[in-house]
Amino acid sequence: MKISSKPGPLTAPLPAVMVTCGDMEDSNIITVAWTGIINSHPPMTYISVRPERKSHGMILESGEFVINLTTAELLRAMDFSGVRSGRDTDKFSQLSLTREAADTVSAPMIAESPVNIECKVTEVRRFPSHDMFIAEITAVHVDDRYVDEKGAYDYGAMDLVAFSHGKYYRLRPQESGFFGFSVMKPKTAKKRRAKKKK
Numbered sequence: 036m037k038i039s040s041k042p043g044p045l046t047a048p049l050p051a052v053m054v055t056c057g058d059m060e061d062s063n064i065i066t067v068a069w070t071g072i073i074n075s076h077p078p079m080t081y082i083s084v085r086p087e088r089k090s091h092g093m094i095l096e097s098g099e100f101v102i103n104l105t106t107a108e109l110l111r112a113m114d115f116s117g118v119r120s121g122r123d124t125d126k127f128s129q130l131s132l133t134r135e136a137a138d139t140v141s142a143p144m145i146a147e148s149p150v151n152i153e154c155k156v157t158e159v160r161r162f163p164s165h166d167m168f169i170a171e172i173t174a175v176h177v178d179d180r181y182v183d184e185k186g187a188y189d190y191g192a193m194d195l196v197a198f199s200h201g202k203y204y205r206l207r208p209q210e211s212g213f214f215g216f217s218v219m220k221p222k223t224a225k226k227r228r229a230k231k232k233k
């Protein structure tokens with residue numbers, strides 16, 4: 036039996052990312068769970084931010100931000116960035132995080148995060164509670180500890196964190212499948228098994 040309830044944003048798990056904005060001198064960090072991918076080519080993403088957040092005004096003004104993925108090591112910093120406003124705290128200093136210059140935007144990246152995604156806003160869509168900043172991804176950076184010799188990314192090893200209905204969960208390195216595995220041909224499965232054994 037399932038209990039029906041009033042409609043709510045129950046999709047899970049969501050990424051809880053640390054979004055940086057501003058510039059190298061005057062920057063801020065906001066935790067955002069309302070985010071995702073909206074197009075592949077060109078790569079496009081969005082973040083939905085309430086107008087009352089300090090970051091909202093900063094992103095509206097600059098038209099730029101960086102999405103920094105959260106690891107288990109960054110979990111406390113991510114939570115803190117989501118419960119304290121940049122109006123009262125310099126979150127970078129308070130959390131001893133390192134600003135790193137980005138390539139295509141003025142907003143700093145968080146050096147301690149393994150993946151930084153530079154974004155330029157192309158459109159702002161206003162909704163009753165949040166404004167949706169639709170953006171083009173203009174550059175990405177992945178810590179070389181998680182890139183193999185063929186250039187493949189090892190997201191499993193990053194120990195990323197997910198957000199599900201108010202709680203955080205670690206995505207421990209426990210690969211449970213891969214894109215398209217449910218329809219993989221037996222021949223391909225055999226090849227993969229042989230490759231793994233090597």
Ligand SMILES: Cc1cc2nc3c(=O)[nH]c(=O)nc-3n(C[C@H](O)[C@H](O)[C@H](O)COP(=O)(O)O)c2cc1C
Pocket residue numbers: 051063064065066067068069070083084085087088089090091113114116117118119120121122165198
């Ligand atoms: C896990 C988590 C997810 C959050 N997701 C969002 C979000 O998607 N959009 C938003 O506007 N605020 C979100 N918040 C709240 C902001 O991060 C929070 O209000 C923050 O203090 C705003 O900082 P600022 O005033 O420095 O911009 C989230 C907070 C947490 C802890």
